[in-house]
Amino acid sequence: MGFLDINNVTKSYGSVEVLHKVNIAVEEGEFLVLVGPSGCGKSTLLNMIAGLEDITSGEIRIKDARMNGVHPSNRNIAMVFQSYALYPNMTVGQNITFGLEMHGVPKAEREKAMADVAKLLQIEQLLDRKPGQLSGGQRQRVAMGRALVRNPDVFLFDEPLSNLDAKLRVDMRTEIKKLHQNLGTTIVYVTHDQIEAMTLSTRIAVMNGGYVQQLGTPKEIYDTPSNLFVATFMGSPSMNLIRTTIRIEGVAVYAVTQNDRGEEVRLALCAPLDAIKSYDGKDVILGIRPEALTDVEGADHRSSHIESIRNTVTVTEPAGSDTFVATTIGGAECVARMRADAEVLPGQQAEFAFNMEKAVVFDPESENRIL
The missing domain is CATH 2.40.50.140 (Nucleic acid-binding proteins)
Incomplete structure (x- = not known):
């Protein structure tokens, strides 16, 4: 049993089943990447972990607590979206601490948490700015800060780097990797980019057609692909x-x-x-x-x-x-x-x-x- 358990999870829209009996156990402190082409079901699975999508059958457990039917606000998860999802009328500092404020955390605690996260992400000088005054990379750091400040059980990343240019993607990849190594957080990360999957993860779930094609370490996925799809999808140039x-x-x-x-x-x-x-x-x-x-x-x-x-x-x-x-x-x-x-x-x-x-x-x- 893992820190996050996905047990025989399926998802259907009407008569169409888009996820087929997915089984993944994520250990505490692990960095799991869900990778696959568009439409393979990876974002749907992430949304089910977050509680943004209902589970058709099977169950999801976090720290052995069953999450089926539990509202997203009660799951102690934090999500970083592709679109940043920052409030344009709030400062960076207000964006980072807004969730804590909604949960009734005292101001002194909020400000200390904000200062710690800002220092970790090197955005102290941005706290009084509005999102419209920031670059794409800076906005992504703020979105990550908003997630980090809550100290959740599981971090969920939904293609967070896809809106950035190539050089900035590489830089942010390095920052996310450092963050995981320093904090030892449990992360589930969705991407269609197999280079991101290989460089960031401790384990990879390669998905296609709603099925997990292979689950393993980056080395296992790369050296011993379980089938032709994994062999050709992972690696550039491909096998x-x-x-x-x-x-x-x-x-x-x-x-x-x-x-x-x-x-x-x-x-x-x-x-x-x-x-x-x-x-x-x-x-x-x-x-x-x-x-x-x-x-x-x-x-x-x-x-x-x-x-x-x-x-x-x-x-x-x-x-x-x-x-x-x-x-x-x-x-x-x-x-x-x-x-x-x-x-x-x-x-x-x-x-x-x-x-x-x-x-x-x-x-x-x-x-x-x-x-």
Whole structure:
């Protein structure tokens, strides 16, 4: 049992079920990110935790107290919205302490809480300004301050950075991460941005179509995606997916495909024979991240299992610290992450190194991971 428990929760609008038996236990001090494409149900789930949406079936518990039917004001949660939701006629200080005032907290306590939060968020100089005089990043800090001042059991963030420009998003991500590390608060955070999900979270719930596709640490989600949706949604560039055929020779297991000249290529898999023997002679999808497909000199020398393919470079994209190189393997375009100084040009033949210790295998019919 967790600090926040979501047990078999469903949500329906009429005859249409949009959330399907969601089960997540969030521990105290955990930073859980709900991530997925638009319409996957993540904001609906967050609103159900907040009490802004009714639960069709199942239950939500906070500190073992059942929240079904409990008014949002009685849940001891605080929510930070995408739109900031600040009162334009109030000063920053009044916006931060308004909730405390409504709950009858004495003025001296309100002012001390406001001063503590303002110092934490470095907005002391803004307390007498109105929201209209603030930048987007400053408004978001004020919205966070209004949530922090209440010292709730759970913080809920609903895509709080989506209205900010790219640089400010990165800066605010860092601030939110520091805040969590310093305060040890329990946070549930909704985003469609998988970079935000990976950098902020202690655990991620990847959602699609109203289902939790995978729940795990950022490393688990990235290295061992449970299915093709998670593999392609998480990671930028996304995981390369190559159609191959399994061939077993004695105790050796190979994923067989073709290079761009149609010649057979065999990639030895790091696979227990028992786990893959039922797929002998069958088509599977080999998944490999761009950083595990690179130039020979840039390959991970700690790996004991590097395979290489000589193939034609189709596109190169210098990206400062790396060069992204596209090529065609098994009829699919693949992206390799090579060193910045890798000497590769479009149309050239180049050696592509596969770190097979990082490769995963999916069933093309069920789309679930086999290895």
